[in-house]
Amino acid sequence: MERILTIIEAKKQQFAQLDLFYFMQDRSLKPEHRLSFAPCMTHFVMSFSDLNKYVLRQENSNNKIQEIVNKYTYEDDEHWPWFLTDIDSLGFNNSLLFSDMLRFIWGEETKITRQIAYQVAGYCLKADAPIKIAMIQSLEAMADVFFSISSKITSELQATTKKEYFYFGNLHLGVESEHSMNAKKAKEQLNSIDLTEIQYREALEAVEQIFNIFSKWTYELLAYAHNHPIELALEEKLNTTLVMCR
Template sequence: MKEVLELIQLRKEEFAQLPLFNFMRDQSIDPKQRLAWAPCAAHFVMNFGELNKYFLRVEPTSDPLQILINKHTYEDDHHWLWFLEDLKHLELDKSLKFSEALRFLWSEETETSRWLTYQLYRYILQATPIQKLIVIEVVETTGNVMFSTAANIGKELKSITQKECLYFADFHLAVETGHTTGFPGTEEFIKKIQLTEETRKDAFELVEKLFAVFTEFTHSLLIYAEKHKIQQLSNAA
Protein backbone atom coordinates (compact mmCIF):
# COMPACT_ATOMS: atom_id res chain seq x y z
CA MET A 1 0.00 0.00 0.00
CA LYS A 2 3.02 2.26 0.47
CA GLU A 3 3.37 2.71 -3.30
CA VAL A 4 -0.29 3.69 -3.58
CA LEU A 5 0.11 6.35 -0.89
CA GLU A 6 3.18 7.67 -2.70
CA LEU A 7 1.15 8.01 -5.90
CA ILE A 8 -1.59 9.86 -4.00
CA GLN A 9 1.02 12.25 -2.58
CA LEU A 10 2.41 12.89 -6.07
CA ARG A 11 -1.05 13.62 -7.46
CA LYS A 12 -1.77 15.85 -4.45
CA GLU A 13 1.19 18.07 -5.31
CA GLU A 14 -0.14 18.43 -8.86
CA PHE A 15 -3.69 18.97 -7.61
CA ALA A 16 -2.55 21.86 -5.39
CA GLN A 17 -1.40 23.78 -8.46
CA LEU A 18 -4.76 23.72 -10.25
CA PRO A 19 -6.23 27.07 -11.39
CA LEU A 20 -8.91 27.10 -8.67
CA PHE A 21 -6.33 27.12 -5.89
CA ASN A 22 -4.25 29.78 -7.61
CA PHE A 23 -7.45 31.84 -7.77
CA MET A 24 -8.11 31.22 -4.09
CA ARG A 25 -4.56 32.29 -3.16
CA ASP A 26 -4.76 35.54 -5.13
CA GLN A 27 -5.02 38.23 -2.45
CA SER A 28 -5.73 40.89 -5.06
CA ILE A 29 -9.22 39.36 -5.27
CA ASP A 30 -11.76 40.05 -2.53
CA PRO A 31 -11.69 37.10 -0.08
CA LYS A 32 -15.43 36.59 -0.30
CA GLN A 33 -15.19 36.34 -4.09
CA ARG A 34 -12.52 33.64 -3.71
CA LEU A 35 -15.13 31.49 -1.96
CA ALA A 36 -17.99 32.45 -4.29
CA TRP A 37 -17.98 28.89 -5.65
CA ALA A 38 -19.47 27.54 -2.41
CA PRO A 39 -23.11 27.27 -3.66
CA CYS A 40 -21.88 25.32 -6.69
CA ALA A 41 -20.34 22.72 -4.35
CA ALA A 42 -23.51 22.30 -2.30
CA HIS A 43 -24.73 19.04 -3.85
CA PHE A 44 -21.42 17.31 -3.15
CA VAL A 45 -21.02 18.77 0.34
CA MET A 46 -24.57 17.93 1.39
CA ASN A 47 -24.29 14.37 0.07
CA PHE A 48 -20.99 13.70 1.77
CA GLY A 49 -22.52 12.79 5.12
CA GLU A 50 -24.75 10.13 3.58
CA LEU A 51 -21.87 8.84 1.46
CA ASN A 52 -20.14 8.07 4.74
CA LYS A 53 -23.21 6.70 6.52
CA TYR A 54 -24.72 4.53 3.81
CA PHE A 55 -21.89 3.62 1.44
CA LEU A 56 -18.54 3.65 3.25
CA ARG A 57 -19.82 2.43 6.62
CA VAL A 58 -20.65 -1.25 7.11
CA GLU A 59 -21.84 -2.45 10.50
CA PRO A 60 -21.43 -4.89 12.07
CA THR A 61 -18.06 -6.04 10.75
CA SER A 62 -15.04 -8.00 11.94
CA ASP A 63 -12.79 -6.81 9.11
CA PRO A 64 -10.02 -4.63 10.65
CA LEU A 65 -9.91 -2.34 7.60
CA GLN A 66 -13.67 -1.87 7.60
CA ILE A 67 -13.53 -1.11 11.33
CA LEU A 68 -10.98 1.61 10.55
CA ILE A 69 -13.20 2.95 7.77
CA ASN A 70 -16.24 2.95 10.05
CA LYS A 71 -14.39 5.01 12.67
CA HIS A 72 -13.44 7.49 10.00
CA THR A 73 -17.02 7.86 8.76
CA TYR A 74 -18.22 8.97 12.18
CA GLU A 75 -15.73 11.84 12.04
CA ASP A 76 -16.66 12.85 8.48
CA ASP A 77 -20.46 12.54 8.34
CA HIS A 78 -21.47 15.90 9.84
CA HIS A 79 -19.26 18.57 8.27
CA TRP A 80 -22.13 19.79 6.11
CA LEU A 81 -23.51 21.56 9.19
CA TRP A 82 -20.45 23.83 9.21
CA PHE A 83 -20.93 24.50 5.50
CA LEU A 84 -24.47 25.77 6.09
CA GLU A 85 -23.28 28.12 8.82
CA ASP A 86 -20.59 29.57 6.56
CA LEU A 87 -23.06 30.19 3.74
CA LYS A 88 -24.83 32.53 6.15
CA HIS A 89 -21.58 34.10 7.28
CA LEU A 90 -20.47 34.72 3.67
CA GLU A 91 -23.88 36.25 2.85
CA LEU A 92 -24.46 33.53 0.25
CA ASP A 93 -27.63 32.30 1.97
CA LYS A 94 -30.10 33.64 -0.58
CA SER A 95 -33.84 33.27 -0.17
CA LEU A 96 -35.28 31.12 -2.94
CA LYS A 97 -38.57 29.44 -3.62
CA PHE A 98 -38.30 25.69 -3.09
CA SER A 99 -38.71 25.10 -6.81
CA GLU A 100 -35.94 27.61 -7.57
CA ALA A 101 -33.59 25.93 -5.10
CA LEU A 102 -34.25 22.54 -6.71
CA ARG A 103 -33.73 24.03 -10.16
CA PHE A 104 -30.36 25.43 -9.06
CA LEU A 105 -29.17 22.19 -7.42
CA TRP A 106 -29.98 20.24 -10.60
CA SER A 107 -28.95 22.95 -13.07
CA GLU A 108 -26.32 22.69 -15.77
CA GLU A 109 -23.83 24.87 -13.90
CA THR A 110 -23.90 22.56 -10.85
CA GLU A 111 -23.80 19.38 -12.95
CA THR A 112 -20.17 18.55 -12.16
CA SER A 113 -20.86 18.73 -8.43
CA ARG A 114 -23.57 16.10 -8.87
CA TRP A 115 -21.38 14.06 -11.20
CA LEU A 116 -18.60 13.92 -8.59
CA THR A 117 -21.07 12.61 -6.02
CA TYR A 118 -22.37 9.94 -8.38
CA GLN A 119 -18.85 8.86 -9.35
CA LEU A 120 -17.95 8.36 -5.70
CA TYR A 121 -21.12 6.31 -5.18
CA ARG A 122 -20.15 4.26 -8.22
CA TYR A 123 -16.62 3.52 -6.98
CA ILE A 124 -17.74 2.71 -3.43
CA LEU A 125 -20.92 0.70 -4.03
CA GLN A 126 -19.26 -2.69 -4.67
CA ALA A 127 -15.83 -1.76 -3.35
CA THR A 128 -13.60 -3.91 -1.16
CA PRO A 129 -12.32 -2.37 2.09
CA ILE A 130 -8.99 -1.68 0.34
CA GLN A 131 -10.76 0.20 -2.44
CA LYS A 132 -12.85 2.14 0.08
CA LEU A 133 -9.66 3.04 1.90
CA ILE A 134 -8.20 4.42 -1.33
CA VAL A 135 -11.32 6.49 -1.96
CA ILE A 136 -11.07 7.93 1.54
CA GLU A 137 -7.37 8.68 1.15
CA VAL A 138 -7.97 10.59 -2.10
CA VAL A 139 -10.98 12.43 -0.67
CA GLU A 140 -8.98 13.40 2.42
CA THR A 141 -5.98 14.43 0.36
CA THR A 142 -7.96 16.64 -2.02
CA GLY A 143 -9.88 18.00 0.96
CA ASN A 144 -6.64 18.87 2.71
CA VAL A 145 -5.54 20.95 -0.30
CA MET A 146 -8.92 22.68 -0.47
CA PHE A 147 -9.26 23.44 3.21
CA SER A 148 -5.66 24.48 3.82
CA THR A 149 -6.20 27.07 1.07
CA ALA A 150 -9.69 28.04 2.24
CA ALA A 151 -8.58 28.37 5.87
CA ASN A 152 -6.26 31.22 4.90
CA ILE A 153 -9.19 32.99 3.26
CA GLY A 154 -11.20 32.38 6.42
CA LYS A 155 -8.53 34.22 8.40
CA GLU A 156 -8.74 37.16 6.01
CA LEU A 157 -12.51 37.24 6.38
CA LYS A 158 -12.26 37.17 10.16
CA SER A 159 -10.03 40.25 10.11
CA ILE A 160 -12.72 42.05 8.08
CA THR A 161 -15.94 40.82 9.70
CA GLN A 162 -14.72 39.81 13.17
CA LYS A 163 -16.63 36.57 12.58
CA GLU A 164 -15.06 33.15 12.38
CA CYS A 165 -15.83 30.57 9.71
CA LEU A 166 -16.28 26.90 10.58
CA TYR A 167 -16.12 25.07 7.25
CA PHE A 168 -13.62 27.41 5.58
CA ALA A 169 -11.32 27.60 8.58
CA ASP A 170 -8.56 26.00 10.62
CA PHE A 171 -11.38 24.47 12.66
CA HIS A 172 -12.25 22.24 9.68
CA LEU A 173 -8.67 21.82 8.48
CA ALA A 174 -7.73 20.34 11.86
CA VAL A 175 -9.84 17.25 11.10
CA GLU A 176 -8.94 17.14 7.38
CA THR A 177 -5.49 15.70 7.97
CA GLY A 178 -5.15 14.29 4.47
CA HIS A 179 -5.32 10.72 5.76
CA THR A 180 -7.81 8.23 7.12
CA THR A 181 -8.31 8.80 10.85
CA GLY A 182 -9.30 6.29 13.49
CA PHE A 183 -6.56 5.36 15.93
CA PRO A 184 -2.86 6.10 16.67
CA GLY A 185 -0.53 4.50 14.14
CA THR A 186 -3.14 4.44 11.38
CA GLU A 187 -0.79 5.71 8.68
CA GLU A 188 1.88 3.11 9.43
CA PHE A 189 -0.79 0.40 9.58
CA ILE A 190 -2.02 1.37 6.11
CA LYS A 191 1.48 1.56 4.63
CA LYS A 192 2.23 -2.00 5.72
CA ILE A 193 -0.82 -3.47 3.96
CA GLN A 194 0.42 -5.93 1.35
CA LEU A 195 -1.19 -5.84 -2.09
CA THR A 196 -1.01 -8.39 -4.87
CA GLU A 197 0.28 -7.16 -8.23
CA GLU A 198 -3.25 -7.15 -9.64
CA THR A 199 -4.68 -5.33 -6.62
CA ARG A 200 -1.88 -2.76 -6.80
CA LYS A 201 -2.55 -2.16 -10.49
CA ASP A 202 -6.27 -1.69 -9.80
CA ALA A 203 -5.43 0.64 -6.92
CA PHE A 204 -3.25 2.85 -9.13
CA GLU A 205 -6.04 3.02 -11.69
CA LEU A 206 -8.58 3.99 -9.05
CA VAL A 207 -6.33 6.77 -7.75
CA GLU A 208 -5.98 8.23 -11.25
CA LYS A 209 -9.73 8.09 -11.89
CA LEU A 210 -10.53 9.75 -8.58
CA PHE A 211 -8.09 12.60 -9.06
CA ALA A 212 -9.50 13.10 -12.56
CA VAL A 213 -13.04 13.61 -11.26
CA PHE A 214 -11.90 15.91 -8.45
CA THR A 215 -9.86 17.94 -10.94
CA GLU A 216 -12.91 18.36 -13.17
CA PHE A 217 -14.86 19.42 -10.08
CA THR A 218 -12.38 22.20 -9.28
CA HIS A 219 -12.63 23.53 -12.83
CA SER A 220 -16.41 23.83 -12.51
CA LEU A 221 -16.06 25.66 -9.18
CA LEU A 222 -13.67 28.19 -10.69
CA ILE A 223 -15.99 28.82 -13.65
CA TYR A 224 -18.85 29.43 -11.21
CA ALA A 225 -16.81 31.79 -9.00
CA GLU A 226 -15.65 33.85 -11.96
CA LYS A 227 -19.15 34.05 -13.39
CA HIS A 228 -20.93 35.02 -10.17
CA LYS A 229 -19.65 38.36 -8.90
CA ILE A 230 -20.68 39.06 -5.34
CA GLN A 231 -20.78 42.14 -3.14
CA GLN A 232 -17.64 42.76 -1.16
CA LEU A 233 -17.72 42.40 2.59
CA SER A 234 -17.44 45.59 4.58
CA ASN A 235 -15.49 46.06 7.79
CA ALA A 236 -17.40 45.14 10.91
CA ALA A 237 -18.81 48.06 12.90
Protein backbone atom coordinates in the same frame (compact mmCIF):
# COMPACT_ATOMS: atom_id res chain seq x y z
CA MET B 1 -0.83 -0.17 -0.43
CA GLU B 2 2.38 1.80 0.04
CA ARG B 3 2.68 2.20 -3.74
CA ILE B 4 -0.87 3.53 -3.94
CA LEU B 5 -0.24 6.03 -1.13
CA THR B 6 2.90 7.25 -2.91
CA ILE B 7 0.87 7.79 -6.08
CA ILE B 8 -1.76 9.70 -4.10
CA GLU B 9 0.89 12.03 -2.67
CA ALA B 10 2.24 12.75 -6.16
CA LYS B 11 -1.25 13.47 -7.46
CA LYS B 12 -1.88 15.74 -4.48
CA GLN B 13 1.10 17.89 -5.47
CA GLN B 14 -0.23 18.12 -9.04
CA PHE B 15 -3.72 18.93 -7.78
CA ALA B 16 -2.36 21.85 -5.73
CA GLN B 17 -1.15 23.52 -8.93
CA LEU B 18 -4.61 23.87 -10.50
CA ASP B 19 -5.93 27.31 -11.44
CA LEU B 20 -8.59 27.40 -8.73
CA PHE B 21 -5.98 27.48 -5.99
CA TYR B 22 -4.10 30.36 -7.61
CA PHE B 23 -7.42 32.21 -7.79
CA MET B 24 -8.08 31.50 -4.11
CA GLN B 25 -4.66 32.88 -3.18
CA ASP B 26 -4.94 36.05 -5.29
CA ARG B 27 -5.00 38.75 -2.62
CA SER B 28 -5.76 41.43 -5.20
CA LEU B 29 -9.32 40.03 -5.03
CA LYS B 30 -11.64 40.48 -2.09
CA PRO B 31 -11.56 37.44 0.20
CA GLU B 32 -15.30 36.89 -0.13
CA HIS B 33 -14.94 36.78 -3.92
CA ARG B 34 -12.30 34.07 -3.59
CA LEU B 35 -14.95 31.89 -1.91
CA SER B 36 -17.85 32.96 -4.12
CA PHE B 37 -18.04 29.45 -5.58
CA ALA B 38 -19.27 28.07 -2.24
CA PRO B 39 -22.92 27.59 -3.32
CA CYS B 40 -21.70 25.49 -6.25
CA MET B 41 -20.31 22.93 -3.77
CA THR B 42 -23.69 22.18 -2.20
CA HIS B 43 -24.54 18.81 -3.75
CA PHE B 44 -21.23 17.17 -2.88
CA VAL B 45 -20.96 18.64 0.62
CA MET B 46 -24.51 17.64 1.51
CA SER B 47 -24.03 14.16 -0.01
CA PHE B 48 -20.84 13.40 1.89
CA SER B 49 -22.57 12.33 5.09
CA ASP B 50 -24.64 9.79 3.16
CA LEU B 51 -21.53 8.50 1.39
CA ASN B 52 -19.99 7.85 4.79
CA LYS B 53 -23.10 6.22 6.24
CA TYR B 54 -24.37 4.19 3.31
CA VAL B 55 -21.41 3.61 0.99
CA LEU B 56 -18.11 3.56 2.90
CA ARG B 57 -19.36 2.25 6.25
CA GLN B 58 -20.07 -1.43 6.82
CA GLU B 59 -21.33 -2.14 10.30
CA ASN B 60 -20.58 -5.36 12.18
CA SER B 61 -17.54 -6.09 10.06
CA ASN B 62 -14.77 -8.26 11.48
CA ASN B 63 -12.36 -7.01 8.82
CA LYS B 64 -9.64 -4.90 10.45
CA ILE B 65 -9.26 -2.64 7.41
CA GLN B 66 -13.02 -2.06 7.22
CA GLU B 67 -12.95 -1.14 10.91
CA ILE B 68 -10.46 1.62 10.04
CA VAL B 69 -12.84 2.80 7.32
CA ASN B 70 -15.79 2.73 9.73
CA LYS B 71 -13.95 4.81 12.30
CA TYR B 72 -13.14 7.41 9.65
CA THR B 73 -16.78 7.63 8.55
CA TYR B 74 -17.91 8.49 12.07
CA GLU B 75 -15.24 11.17 12.32
CA ASP B 76 -16.16 12.76 9.00
CA ASP B 77 -19.91 12.53 8.42
CA GLU B 78 -21.22 15.57 10.32
CA HIS B 79 -19.45 18.48 8.63
CA TRP B 80 -22.41 19.67 6.57
CA PRO B 81 -23.89 21.88 9.35
CA TRP B 82 -20.64 23.88 9.26
CA PHE B 83 -21.16 24.40 5.53
CA LEU B 84 -24.70 25.74 6.05
CA THR B 85 -23.46 28.12 8.73
CA ASP B 86 -20.70 29.42 6.46
CA ILE B 87 -23.10 29.86 3.53
CA ASP B 88 -25.07 32.21 5.76
CA SER B 89 -21.98 33.98 7.12
CA LEU B 90 -20.63 34.51 3.60
CA GLY B 91 -23.89 36.15 2.50
CA PHE B 92 -25.10 33.42 0.13
CA ASN B 93 -28.24 32.45 2.04
CA ASN B 94 -30.63 34.06 -0.42
CA SER B 95 -34.35 33.47 -0.29
CA LEU B 96 -35.12 31.35 -3.36
CA LEU B 97 -38.18 29.44 -4.45
CA PHE B 98 -37.70 25.75 -3.74
CA SER B 99 -38.03 25.00 -7.45
CA ASP B 100 -35.30 27.55 -8.26
CA MET B 101 -32.97 25.97 -5.73
CA LEU B 102 -33.55 22.55 -7.29
CA ARG B 103 -32.84 23.97 -10.75
CA PHE B 104 -29.56 25.36 -9.43
CA ILE B 105 -28.39 22.21 -7.64
CA TRP B 106 -29.28 19.98 -10.60
CA GLY B 107 -28.46 22.54 -13.28
CA GLU B 108 -25.77 22.85 -15.91
CA GLU B 109 -23.46 24.98 -13.75
CA THR B 110 -23.14 22.24 -11.14
CA LYS B 111 -23.09 19.05 -13.23
CA ILE B 112 -19.52 18.11 -12.24
CA THR B 113 -20.33 18.68 -8.57
CA ARG B 114 -23.07 16.07 -8.75
CA GLN B 115 -20.89 13.52 -10.52
CA ILE B 116 -18.43 13.37 -7.62
CA ALA B 117 -20.81 11.66 -5.21
CA TYR B 118 -21.92 9.24 -7.91
CA GLN B 119 -18.34 8.29 -8.75
CA VAL B 120 -17.37 7.76 -5.11
CA ALA B 121 -20.43 5.56 -4.65
CA GLY B 122 -19.74 3.69 -7.87
CA TYR B 123 -16.21 2.78 -6.87
CA CYS B 124 -16.86 2.06 -3.20
CA LEU B 125 -20.33 0.61 -2.65
CA LYS B 126 -19.32 -3.01 -3.22
CA ALA B 127 -15.56 -2.53 -3.04
CA ASP B 128 -13.09 -4.31 -0.81
CA ALA B 129 -11.98 -2.29 2.20
CA PRO B 130 -8.51 -1.49 0.76
CA ILE B 131 -10.17 0.21 -2.24
CA LYS B 132 -12.19 2.34 0.17
CA ILE B 133 -8.96 3.25 1.96
CA ALA B 134 -7.45 4.39 -1.34
CA MET B 135 -10.53 6.52 -2.05
CA ILE B 136 -10.52 8.05 1.43
CA GLN B 137 -6.83 8.87 1.25
CA SER B 138 -7.40 10.56 -2.12
CA LEU B 139 -10.29 12.62 -0.74
CA GLU B 140 -8.27 13.61 2.31
CA ALA B 141 -5.28 14.63 0.18
CA MET B 142 -7.41 16.97 -1.91
CA ALA B 143 -9.22 18.27 1.17
CA ASP B 144 -5.89 19.21 2.72
CA VAL B 145 -4.98 21.27 -0.35
CA PHE B 146 -8.35 23.04 -0.39
CA PHE B 147 -8.82 23.76 3.31
CA SER B 148 -5.21 24.85 3.83
CA ILE B 149 -6.00 27.69 1.43
CA SER B 150 -9.64 28.38 2.32
CA SER B 151 -8.73 28.72 6.01
CA LYS B 152 -6.35 31.55 5.13
CA ILE B 153 -9.17 33.31 3.26
CA THR B 154 -11.53 33.04 6.22
CA SER B 155 -8.81 34.40 8.50
CA GLU B 156 -8.71 37.49 6.28
CA LEU B 157 -12.49 37.75 6.43
CA GLN B 158 -12.61 37.41 10.21
CA ALA B 159 -10.42 40.48 10.57
CA THR B 160 -13.24 42.61 9.13
CA THR B 161 -16.47 40.67 9.69
CA LYS B 162 -15.63 39.38 13.20
CA LYS B 163 -17.52 36.21 12.23
CA GLU B 164 -16.32 32.66 12.73
CA TYR B 165 -16.18 30.39 9.70
CA PHE B 166 -16.46 26.70 10.39
CA TYR B 167 -16.46 24.69 7.16
CA PHE B 168 -13.98 26.82 5.22
CA GLY B 169 -12.00 27.87 8.28
CA ASN B 170 -9.46 26.58 10.74
CA LEU B 171 -11.93 24.37 12.61
CA HIS B 172 -12.46 22.10 9.62
CA LEU B 173 -8.78 22.13 8.69
CA GLY B 174 -7.88 21.13 12.24
CA VAL B 175 -10.42 18.32 12.36
CA GLU B 176 -9.17 16.97 9.03
CA SER B 177 -5.60 16.87 10.32
CA GLU B 178 -6.68 15.02 13.48
CA HIS B 179 -8.30 12.05 11.74
CA SER B 180 -7.29 8.76 13.30
CA MET B 181 -5.88 7.70 9.91
CA ASN B 182 -3.26 10.44 10.25
CA ALA B 183 -1.80 8.97 13.44
CA LYS B 184 1.66 7.44 13.06
CA LYS B 185 0.51 3.95 13.99
CA ALA B 186 -2.42 4.13 11.58
CA LYS B 187 -0.17 5.26 8.73
CA GLU B 188 2.16 2.35 9.38
CA GLN B 189 -0.83 0.04 9.36
CA LEU B 190 -2.07 1.44 6.04
CA ASN B 191 1.36 1.13 4.44
CA SER B 192 1.55 -2.50 5.50
CA ILE B 193 -1.71 -3.51 3.78
CA ASP B 194 -1.00 -6.13 1.14
CA LEU B 195 -3.05 -5.75 -2.03
CA THR B 196 -3.72 -8.49 -4.51
CA GLU B 197 -2.92 -7.61 -8.11
CA ILE B 198 -6.63 -7.14 -8.80
CA GLN B 199 -7.04 -4.89 -5.75
CA TYR B 200 -4.02 -2.85 -6.80
CA ARG B 201 -5.48 -2.25 -10.27
CA GLU B 202 -8.88 -1.37 -8.79
CA ALA B 203 -7.33 1.00 -6.25
CA LEU B 204 -5.20 2.66 -8.91
CA GLU B 205 -8.19 3.18 -11.20
CA ALA B 206 -10.26 4.61 -8.33
CA VAL B 207 -7.46 7.02 -7.38
CA GLU B 208 -6.92 8.18 -10.94
CA GLN B 209 -10.62 8.69 -11.62
CA ILE B 210 -11.37 10.53 -8.38
CA PHE B 211 -8.46 12.92 -8.87
CA ASN B 212 -9.66 13.41 -12.45
CA ILE B 213 -13.24 14.31 -11.50
CA PHE B 214 -12.09 16.59 -8.67
CA SER B 215 -9.69 18.35 -11.02
CA LYS B 216 -12.58 18.95 -13.43
CA TRP B 217 -14.62 20.18 -10.49
CA THR B 218 -12.09 22.88 -9.68
CA TYR B 219 -12.67 24.38 -13.13
CA GLU B 220 -16.42 24.28 -12.59
CA LEU B 221 -15.98 26.10 -9.27
CA LEU B 222 -13.68 28.64 -10.89
CA ALA B 223 -16.14 29.27 -13.72
CA TYR B 224 -18.91 29.76 -11.17
CA ALA B 225 -16.80 32.27 -9.24
CA HIS B 226 -16.12 34.25 -12.41
CA ASN B 227 -19.79 34.17 -13.44
CA HIS B 228 -21.13 34.95 -9.97
CA PRO B 229 -18.82 37.49 -8.32
CA ILE B 230 -19.76 38.56 -4.82
CA GLU B 231 -21.08 41.90 -6.05
CA LEU B 232 -23.56 40.10 -8.33
CA ALA B 233 -24.59 37.77 -5.51
CA LEU B 234 -25.34 40.74 -3.26
CA GLU B 235 -27.31 42.41 -6.04
CA GLU B 236 -29.35 39.25 -6.58
CA LYS B 237 -30.02 39.06 -2.83
CA LEU B 238 -31.21 42.68 -2.81
CA ASN B 239 -33.48 42.08 -5.81
CA THR B 240 -34.95 39.00 -4.17
CA THR B 241 -35.64 40.96 -0.99
CA LEU B 242 -37.33 43.76 -2.94
CA VAL B 243 -39.56 41.29 -4.76
CA MET B 244 -40.59 39.69 -1.46
CA CYS B 245 -41.44 43.11 -0.01
CA ARG B 246 -43.80 44.06 -2.83
